[in-house]
Amino acid sequence: MTKERKTKDVIIIGAGMAGLTAALYAGRSNLSTLVLENAIVGGQIANAVGIENYPGFTKVSGSDLMTTVQQQAEAAGAEVDEFDMIERVDLMGKTKIVETQSYIYEAKVVIITSGMERRKLPLKEEAKYSGRGVHYCELCDGHMYQDKVISVMGGGNAAVDAANFLTKYAKELYLIHRSKLRADKASQDKLFANPKVKVLLETEIRALHGEGRLTSITIYDKAKGEERELPVDAIFVNIGVVPNTHLFEGQVKMTESGRILAGEDCRTNLPGVFAAGDVREKEIRQLTTAAADGTTAALLAEKYIESL
Amino acid sequence: MVKVYSITQCPWCDKVKKYLKSKGIAYEEHNIELSDADRDECYKISGDLIVPVTTVNGKDFVVSFDKAKLDALLGL
Numbered sequence: 001m002t003k004e005r006k007t008k009d010v011i012i013i014g015a016g017m018a019g020l021t022a023a024l025y026a027g028r029s030n031l032s033t034l035v036l037e038n039a040i041v042g043g044q045i046a047n048a049v050g051i052e053n054y055p056g057f058t059k060v061s062g063s064d065l066m067t068t069v070q071q072q073a074e075a076a077g078a079e080v081d082e083f084d085m086i087e088r089v090d091l092m093g094k095t096k097i098v099e100t101q102s103y104i105y106e107a108k109v110v111i112i113t114s115g116m117e118r119r120k121l122p123l124k125e126e127a128k129y130s131g132r133g134v135h136y137c138e139l140c141d142g143h144m145y146q147d148k149v150i151s152v153m154g155g156g157n158a159a160v161d162a163a164n165f166l167t168k169y170a171k172e173l174y175l176i177h178r179s180k181l182r183a184d185k186a187s188q189d190k191l192f193a194n195p196k197v198k199v200l201l202e203t204e205i206r207a208l209h210g211e212g213r214l215t216s217i218t219i220y221d222k223a224k225g226e227e228r229e230l231p232v233d234a235i236f237v238n239i240g241v242v243p244n245t246h247l248f249e250g251q252v253k254m255t256e257s258g259r260i261l262a263g264e265d266c267r268t269n270l271p272g273v274f275a276a277g278d279v280r281e282k283e284i285r286q287l288t289t290a291a292a293d294g295t296t297a298a299l300l301a302e303k304y305i306e307s308l
Numbered sequence: 309m310v311k312v313y314s315i316t317q318c319p320w321c322d323k324v325k326k327y328l329k330s331k332g333i334a335y336e337e338h339n340i341e342l343s344d345a346d347r348d349e350c351y352k353i354s355g356d357l358i359v360p361v362t363t364v365n366g367k368d369f370v371v372s373f374d375k376a377k378l379d380a381l382l383g384l
Contacts, residue, residue, distance in 0.1 A: 040319045047319060063319060083327055083375060131356035131371065140318040143341055144357040213357070234357070 003104045008034045010301055011098050011107040013089075014244070015080055016043020017287050018277025019113030020069040021294030022301075026111075027076030029302045034107075035073070036100065037082040042066030043115045044241070044278075045287060047139050049165045052186075054287050091251045091273050094308075108308060109301040111274045112248060112260060113294065116241035121153065125208040133214020135236050138162045145234050147171045151217065153205055154238030155179060160187040162238050167194050174232065176200045176219060205235065243279050255281050266297040272304055310335040310382070313350035313361040321360040323373045328362075331384060335362075 010026045012019045015037035026033040040046050048062030057065065070080060081100075090097040091110055098105040118136045120126055126134055135141040142150075142165065150170040152163040155177035163175045164187060173196050180201060181188055191197055200219065206227065207218035216231045243258040253261045253269040260275035262268045264282075268275050276293035278285045310328065312335050314321035328335050340347035340359060354361045354371050363369045364381040378384070 040323060042319065049317075061317070063317065063322075082323065083330065085375065131354075131358040133357070135358070137318075137320070140315065140320055140360075141358050143315050144347070144351075144359075212355075 003099070003102065005104045005106060008032045008105055008107045009305060010034070010109045010111060010298070011036065011096065011105055012078075012111045012113055013086065013098070013247070014043065014113035014115050014277070014279070015041040015070070015082065016113060016115045016277060017045060017066070017069065017290040018115070018279075018294040018297070019043070019111070020066065020073045020080075021291045022111050022113060022276060022298040023073035023078035023080070023294075024069065024076050025295055025298035026301060027073055027078035029298070030077070031302060031305065033073075033078040034105065035078060035080045036084065036086055036098065037080065038085050039117075041070055041080060041082050044117075047137060049139065049161070051287065086247060089247055089251070091248065091270050094272070096272060108305050109272050109274065111266075111276055111294075111297045111301060112245075112252070112268075112279060113275075113277045113290075113297075114244040114247070114279050116243055116278045118237065119240045119242050121205075121235065121237045121239070123205070123208060129208050129210070129214045132212065133210060133232075133234050134208070135234060138165050138236050141234075142166050142169050142236070145169050148233035149174070149231060150234045150236065151176055151205075151230075151232045152236045152238060153177070154240070155181045155183065155201075156238065156240070157183045157187060159183065159238035160191050162236050163197065164190050164194070166236060167196050170196055173197050174200055174230065176203050176205060178202065178204050178222070208235075241278070245279060264296070265300055266293055267300065272301075274301055309365060311338055311363045311366075312336070313338045313340055313346060313353070313363075314359050315339060315341045318359060320373050324360045324362055324378075327373070327375070327378065331382070333382060 009031035012035040045062040084100040096107045096110045151174040160183035202222040204220045259281040262275040266274040274297040276297040277290040338346040370377045
């Protein structure tokens with residue numbers, strides 16, 4: 001079946017903070033704007049339980065914050081489609097092509113805000129236990145472990161915040177990290193103050209065990225040089241993120257790790273293609289900088305369209 | 309009959325429910341936070357400790373949001 005062709009001024013790929021902010025600004029500039037999202041509207045932050053460092057909010061859930069930003073973007077005229085999956089893009093020409101399962105879109109500008117996804121647990125048994133003890137969404141799956149022994153793998157803010165959240169379900173919680181904690185002090189203080197929590201630093205997870213579902217893991221204490229088996233019912237994996245940029249390989253210039261090369265003006269190597277938010281190679285990646293990137297990309301996209 | 313096993317704060321559960329609504333498909337929501345029986349049933353259906361789980365006519369099911377599988381089961 002031939003797909004219907006549609007035209008847009010701006011197509012934004014990814015509906016996290018950068019993408020929805022770009023949509024808000026592009027919509028307010030009267031540009032016909034479509035946001036496409038293959039995963040969750042709101043992006044990674046939609047899973048955050050409590051955000052305390054976004055200006056204007058003492059504490060807000062990621063879901064509530066991003067729902068509001070989506071509503072703002074839609075009120076400004078942008079359209080958000082989270083069900084029509086992108087199959088391919090061709091960004092090299094003056095007219096940008098974004099083909100989804102249902103349509104072929106032609107756009108003057110594409111803003112890439114596809115963000116990051118969680119790194120998988122790098123063990124061969126990962127697939128066997130995924131959903132059966134190995135998890136990547138605390139909000140969705142934490143409830144399944146009422147009064148169980150939960151472990152969290154990782155040492156950054158996401159890991160420590162996940163551990164703090166999961167203590168409400170866990171009988172006992174282990175935070176396991178291969179080096180020192182990098183999370184901010186406020187989150188660490190909360191973690192260490194909880195009597196359910198044991199923090200195992202300089203410790204690696206080396207193997208997973210269990211019939212049908214996870215029942216224990218093998219951990220290696222680097223300082224002691226000792227390996228031992230630890231009974232746990234679940235591991236929530238928070239060991240960093242990888243960029244969602246496979247769609248753009250061979251077209252947009254990237255770093256070796258797959259982040260898109262673009263300056264503070266968010267312009268990529270391709271005219272009319274911008275990159276904003278965590279997917280852009282930069283030193284600081286926060287919600288606030290994602291919003292700033294989205295703003296910059298949309299306003300410079302408008303200028304670019306005016307110049308055509 | 310379509311059933312969605314979910315919890316209150318769960319972005320993927322929300323996505324499944326929004327998708328069903330967008331297609332005009334009625335569903336029965338089973339919040340496993342509110343019912344141990346639903347939680348046990350959810351685990352029995354999929355064997356996974358994960359939500360959302362969507363069942364169609366009590367036998368076929370989809371774990372998480374998988375548009376292709378949902379479409380196939382729902383005949384979309």
